Amino acid sequence: MELxxxxxxTREKRVFTPxxxxxxxxxxxxxxxxxxxxIGNARPVIVFDVxxxxxxxxxxxxxxxxxxxxxxxxxxxxxxxxxxxxxxxLNEAIRKVTETTERQFHADVDALGCLRPTVEPRATxxxxxxxxxKADMVTLIRQLIARxxxxxxxxxxxxxxTSMPDYGALSGRKLEDQLAGARVxxxxxxxxPSDFVLWKQSAADEPGWDSPWGRGRPGWHIECSAMxxxxxxxxxxxxxxxxxxxxxxxxxxxxxxxxxxGTPVMANFWxxxxxxxxxxxxxxxxxxxxxxxxxxxxDWPGEVLRFNMLRTHYxxxxxxxxxxxxxSWKTLDDWYWVxxxxxxxxxxxxxxxxxGDDLNTxxxxxxxxxxxxxxxxxxxxxxxxxxxxxxxxxxxxxSAAQWAARRQTGAGIDTAKVxxxxxxxxxxxxxxxxxxxxxxxxELAAMGVVLKxxxxxxxxxxxx
Numbered sequence: 458m459e460l461x462x463x464x465x466x467t468r469e470k471r472v473f474t475p476x477x478x479x480x481x482x483x484x485x486x487x488x489x490x491x492x493x494x495x496i497g498n499a500r501p502v503i504v505f506d507v508x509x510x511x512x513x514x515x516x517x518x519x520x521x522x523x524x525x526x527x528x529x530x531x532x533x534x535x536x537x538x539x540x541x542x543x544x545x546x547l548n549e550a551i552r553k554v555t556e557t558t559e560r561q562f563h564a565d566v567d568a569l570g571c572l573r574p575t576v577e578p579r580a581t582x583x584x585x586x587x588x589x590x591k592a593d594m595v596t597l598i599r600q601l602i603a604r605x606x607x608x609x610x611x612x613x614x615x616x617x618x619t620s621m622p623d624y625g626a627l628s629g630r631k632l633e634d635q636l637a638g639a640r641v642x643x644x645x646x647x648x649x650p651s652d653f654v655l656w657k658q659s660a661a662d663e664p665g666w667d668s669p670w671g672r673g674r675p676g677w678h679i680e681c682s683a684m685x686x687x688x689x690x691x692x693x694x695x696x697x698x699x700x701x702x703x704x705x706x707x708x709x710x711x712x713x714x715x716x717x718x719g720t721p722v723m724a725n726f727w728x729x730x731x732x733x734x735x736x737x738x739x740x741x742x743x744x745x746x747x748x749x750x751x752x753x754x755x756d757w758p759g760e761v762l763r764f765n766m767l768r769t770h771y772x773x774x775x776x777x778x779x780x781x782x783x784x785s786w787k788t789l790d791d792w793y794w795v796x797x798x799x800x801x802x803x804x805x806x807x808x809x810x811x812x813g814d815d816l817n818t819x820x821x822x823x824x825x826x827x828x829x830x831x832x833x834x835x836x837x838x839x840x841x842x843x844x845x846x847x848x849x850x851x852x853x854x855x856s857a858a859q860w861a862a863r864r865q866t867g868a869g870i871d872t873a874k875v876x877x878x879x880x881x882x883x884x885x886x887x888x889x890x891x892x893x894x895x896x897x898x899x900e901l902a903a904m905g906v907v908l909k910x911x912x913x914x915x916x917x918x919x920x921x
Contacts, residue, residue: 458515458806458809458810458813459472459813460472460473460511460515460813461473461813461814461815462695462726462728462815462816463728463772463815464725464726464727464728465627465703465727465728465729466626466627466722466726466727470815473694473695473726475516475694476692476693476694476725478516478520479516479520480520480522481512481516481520481521481522481694482521482522482524482688482689482690482693482694482695483505483508483509483512483521483522483523483524483689483693483694483695483696483697484524484525484526484681484684484685484688484689484693484695484696484697484724485501485505485523485524485525485574485696485697485698486501486525486526486681486697486698486699486702486706486707487525487526487527487528487577488527488528488562489528489529489531489533489534490527490528490529490534490554490555490558490559490562491531491533491534491536491537491554491555491558492533492537492558492749493558493561493562493565493749493750493751493752494561494562494565494566494749494750494751495740495747495748495749495750496733496735496740496748496749496750496753496762496777497699497732497733497740498750499565499566499569499750499762499766500699500730500731500733500766500771500775501697501698501699501730502525502566502569502571503569503571503763503766503767504697504730504766504771504816505523505525505697505728506570506571506572506851507767507812507816507818507850507851508695508697508728508816509521509523509572509574510572510849510850510851511809511812511813511816514804514809514849521575522575522576522688522689523574523575523576524574524575524576524577524578524684524685524688524689525574525576525577526577526578526579526580526680526681526684526685527555527559527577527578527579527580528580528677528680529551529552529555529559529579529580529581530580530581530584530664530674530675530680531677534551534554534555535547535551535663535664537554538550538551538553538554539662541553541554542554547662547663547664548664551664555579561751564751565749565750565751565754566750568750568754568759569750569759569762569763569851570759570760570763570851570852570854571763571851572851576688578684578687578688580675580680580684581664583680583683583684583687584666584674584675585666585668591687591688592682592683592684592686592687593683593687594656594675594679594680594682594683595656595666595668595669597679597682597683597686597713597717598614598655598656598670598675598679599669600717600718601616601655601713601716601717602614604716604717604719605617605620606620606621606712606716606717607655608648609670610646610647610648611644611646612657612658612670612671612673613646613654613655613656613657613658613670614654614655614656614670615647615648615652615653615654615655616652616653616654616655616709616712616713616716617648617649617652618632618649618651618652618653618712619632619648619649620716621712621715621716624651624708624712625708626711627703627704627707627708627711627727628703628704628708630704630708632649632651653676653678653705653709654676655675655676655678655679655713656668656670656673656674656675656676656679657673657674657675657676658671658672658673659672659673659674677706678705678706678709678710678713679713681706681710682710682713682714682717682723685710685714685723685724686714686718691714691718691720691723692718692720692722692723692724692725693723693724693725694724694725694726695724695725695726695727695728696710696723696724696726696727696728697727697728697729697730698728698729698730699729699730699732700729700730700731700732701732702729703729707727710723711723729772730771730772731769731771731772731773731774731775732774732775733774733775733777734774734775734776734777735747735748735776735777735778736776736777736778736779737776737778740777750762757782757786758786758789758860758863760789760851760852760854761782761785761786761789762782763851763852764785764788764789764852765777765781765782765785767818767821767822767850768781768785768818768819768822769818769819770815770816770817770818770819771816771818772815786864789852789860790860790864790918791829792825792829792843792847792852792853793853793855793857793860793861794857795829795832795833795840795843796829796832796840796841796843796844796847796853797844797853797855797856797857797860798856798857799832799840799841799843799844800841800844801841801844801845801848802838802839802840802841802842802843802844802845803841803842803845804842804845804846804849805824805828805842805846807824807827808821808824808825808828808846811823811824825843825846825847828842828843828846829843864918864919865917865918865919870904870905870906870919874904875901875904875906875917878897878900878901879897879901879908879915879917881893881897882894882897882898882901882908882915883914883915885897901917902920905919905920906918906919906920907919907920
């Protein structure tokens with residue numbers, strides 16, 4: 458099959474051809490592990506999990522390397538460590554915080570049906586030169602200084618943005634147009650306002666490493682340049698992340714990596730998922746619409762969150778709503794009913810072709826609905842293909858019975874009481890006591906139960 462991907466750098470969708478078919482390489486910026494990840498953090502995790510699955514399908518599982526880093530050097534982590542473990546040395550406290558929050562993150566994304574990456578490097582393990590010779594931050598900074606792309610000033614090492622003629626190509630920002638602002642710190646010791654920190658000094662109460670420039674810690678951007686090079690080489694196939702990372706993070710990654718290695722590109726494709734809003738507004742704690750993955754998993758199955766995320770094309774903005782979640786749950790109810798216990802078939806070409814068109818998950822879902830209709834009409838091959846496709850995409854991870862039980866008990870409803878009331882209502886209807894029948898229906902409705910009467914009897918579901 459032909460795979461086409463949109464490249465943010467060249468602003469075009471083109472055919473993906475890996476550098477080496479036996480070693481397809483992808484890097485995605487991972488979490489900063491200081492607290493529970495929010496639902497916006499889940500979008501790149503899910504999007505690039507689908508791409509990872511597709512690449513493994515096309516090139517073979519053993520031939521795809523997916524690296525997603527863990528950022529464990531950050532001021533927010535430092536603050537959390539000092540707050541939660543005031544009696545411990547800072548570095549020990551930071552490790553405790555990051556190990557705990559990393560476990561939380563893994564539990565959440567596992568529940569979303571995401572595969573683990575091939576490698577998950579921690580930033581702190583790539584600061585200093587390594588015994589195994591893999592790329593590290595201090596060595597990269599030394600290379601940048603030696604090549605005339607970085608300089609020391611006021612205890613810091615900074616990247617000289619004017620040393621790279623096409624700096625700003627990813628974001629479309631020209632150096633002469635960049636003014637001091639919230640995302641670009643301006644200090645007197647900088648040669649240019651857009652120059653950014655590669656290494657900074659650490660105070661006694663901050664984590665630090667001994668370096669040629671004194672005790673300090675790396676800037677944010679150099680971390681990913683080192684970790685991607687360590688596992689994927691100087692140039693690799695795909696670099697991904699959220700739209701918010703284009704500038705300054707990915708712009709600066711490109712500058713560091715290309716200038717340190719002397720390469721024309723860092724990655725052949727740059728892919729970015731769109732922003733996420735909640736009920737039409739930007740997610741914010743002040744607005745009361747800030748939700749962690751963990752909080753949402755208490756009310757919604759992980760498969761519902763996953764499907765709801767994939768209903769929108771990854772490059773488009775997504776509006777995360779309760780209505781959308783309800784619709785996603787109903788769709789999965791139907792798919793479990795049709796194919797939950799079906800033996801696997803194969804993934805149809807139409808499903809792969811939809812994904813091959815720049816991960817067009819919206820079109821993929823349309824294709825799956827068509828296969829579902831064939832299955833419902835009695836086509837057993839379609840039923841098997843639907844089951845196989847959904848499992849390959851990270852769905853149907855439970856039996857149909859388990860899913861149905863989750864649906865009924867998810868709202869904390871006493872199923873025995875519901876059945877007793879349904880039996881009483883059936884008896885009232887048989888006795889033509891319609892007032893009592895209506896009263897019981899209303900009582901069930903107040904419990905969050907919707908009744909469905911048919912010739913075969915009465916069934917129920919949780920109202921959402």
